[in-house]
Amino acid sequence: MHCTWLLMPQLILKMPQTSAGPDHVAVLAFPFSSHAAPLLAIIHRLATSSPNTHFSFFSTQQSNNSIFSIYKQNTNIKAYDVWDGVPEGYVFSGKPQEHIELFMKSAPNSFKKAMEVAASDTGRKVSCLVSDAFFWFAGEMAEEIGVIWLPFWTAGPTSLSAHVYTDLIRDTFGVGGVAGHEDELLSLIPGMSKIRIRDLPEGVLFGNLEAFFPNMLHKMGRALPQAAAVFINSFEELDPRITRDLKSRFKEFLNIGPFNMISPAPPAADTYGCITWLDRQKLASVAYLSFGSITTPPPHELVALAEALETSGVPFIWSLKDNSKVHLPTGFLDRTTSQGLVVPWTPQLEVLAHKAVGVFITHCGWNSLLESIAGGVPMICRPFFGDQRLNGRMVEDAWKIGLQVEDGVFRKHGVLNSLDKVLSQDSGEKMRENIRTLQQLAKKAIGPNGSSINNFVALSDLVFNTKI
Template identity: 65%
Template sequence: MAQQPHVVVLAFPFSTHAAPLLTIINRIASASPTTLFSFFSTQQSNNSIFSISQPNIKAYNVPDGVPEGYVFLGKPQEEIELFMRGAPQSFRKGVEMAVEESGRKLSCLVTDSFFWFAKEMALENGVPWLPFHTAGDASLSSHVYTDLLRETYGVGGIVGREDETLNFIPGLSNVRIRDLPEGIVFGKLESFFSVMLHKMGQVLPQATAVFINSFEELDPDITTDLKSTFKQYLNVGPLILTTPRPSVPDSHGCLAWLDKQKPATVTYISIGSVATPPPNELVALAEALETSQVPFIWSLRDELKVHLPSEFIDKANGLIVPWAPQIDVLAHGAVEVFITHGGWNSIVESIAGGVPMIFRPFFGDHRVNGRMVEDVWEIGVIVESGVLTKDGKMSGLDLVLAQEKGKKMRENLRDIKQVAQRSVGAKGTSTENFNNLLDLVCTQNYA
């Protein structure tokens, strides 16, 4: 009797990486109940995402890499560096344990795309390697083309050229050098994080297949190019349209409050779980909201709320909450615009809700995402000069809420959402790609 497949899944336990990976693993596990999935992340990450999962998924904890008694130095990405330095060994030990416990040999390795070392793990075990890229394909393309970009622009030699566009990379002709993620041609190229992403871009073409939470029709030129770069490139999203959302408690009454508002009048603000606007920008945003008198829901961590003017909080024409059920908020008919940092999950959720965006980008893929949103898909705008000011926020709100351009954004969103829904339909491209992914993951197929 043939052994049943045993898939090991390695999640990146920071930001919003692990949750979408678990989402698609749940869907695959549901479609292949005889396949065992061993899902590895840190205890903190697993505790935050494993509310409901398929019975054939088993969670395993790996160390977070922080030595006992360690005092954090406050360096950028310090937690990530500590975790990643020990990750290859931690994951190898974990895989050995899962194989021994289950009595099933490893048949496939599914990982976050950040784990460049997974290529060697897959080769050592003679199994397929299937990395999942949690961001959009514009940022993915920029990392794949890092070496070419460095050859073209040099390292750190972009002064005066920041607004040149990347016309030589398919699908990125509207993207400017300044929009690229840090660590490609500017920023600290030798930092641990930059080196990690550079290695990722170099090894992904050697993976069995790369899959992503998007749909082919959103960026057809990038998709065609990456299909020629990777052995297989599978757009399997938007996951929000294919996977039933687990109900989340609306502990701060956001949806009940939205039910009392007029249709298409509310501004929703969430700057992400990692990005932190400086106090002066929080004040500027509060002043713009106060002046405009638009009703709003602002998801703002309690420790940042202290920077807001007390008179604004006392007279606020909306809700200021430490957490909001974002997917449900964006799907509510009362919400008219979304002020966001521009992470990929937020973009996909905004498209699903049909809500135009105002971007305040911070780092990573935020700027390139903003450029695609503003100049390619035309479903949002980037704030003036990339920072929050009262006047800039007022003009952005006016553009989206009152001007003809805002109306055009909503029309574009309706069109894009319809295309997305077709892509996940019975004969859609994302459905076809998911079926291909399912075969790759769950077939007993040693490389």
């Protein structure tokens, strides 16, 4: 996980100091994946601008220990641990997302009890409820105690729109009837005319729609229009049509990112000499490969990637966990020592910002996509799950800042073709121009009087003026 958003002094300096009274903001964090850290970063920004306001931050002990250990805690932010939902002596069955399901089933009651403790500790009633958007029930909790609800969506606006329009999509295309229609376009949804049915996240139209996670996202999509505002880690200029539409669907829709550009973290330690190695390479010549902290391509795709890299002769940096190296072709590491680096970790922001990097081969997670825009580096996308297929489609067909791999999987011939298109052909130069344009729009959004800065001020006004 890249916690690049944890320190944001640049934006804080631009925020007006508020003379808010003794308010008490409750913050409900989703403790899995990379959800809690960006939410804490936003709370840090708000807390710094209003030192008289108290923020109670609720997550599991493991999550709080992880994100607060690398964070200089404000005196007006206090972490509260909530139960992870796993009964004593429980034996996991191995069902996908079982730990999430256990947590979510206990969460409403756990959060309610913890909020009562925090109110007692501080002597202040909760005045505003901020939560991860996954917590559809937070709207009901806010209504019960008479405060506003402000949910945070950690991914992009396209996936958010898919969940908000789930009922319309199901009514239009028919649940379970997508066979043979996978390439039909979602033109009925504003801003999604390039999106195909096959690009939708699992649980919107296909997969087990009655499983816990799809059901949770469906409830979320229905509940979000009731919130006082929905805020998101993006910038309006990236998806203007979807932004306009979601502004009409929500009471307020506030793009307040990209976080990784608002105030980048101090340079990470270059443990494996990536930047030194890049300094010796030609301009826009290097392929950088990374698939995030959760995903690793299956073994046969790792082989295809390795064979394509070796055959192409393209210099590369590959962030690959040590336990996955056994799947690489025999002798690959020895034969490519002068061509590339295979390392277990990279300082990704610094790598993508380096002028020698010409293409980013990625799973197309939202944070990685925003980091690629910040670096001005075109992408070759191999999506795996969730919003990644939507992101990949937008990269190739809407923004035209990269490609998706042929047939959705890594094959040697397909990777060679993609590398050639991005690094050697005119199409690659056009992608670089397009992504540099988005890079400049993002910089403008976070600059003086930019859309993201103004939206953050609007968010803070809602947090500190909580009359409903």
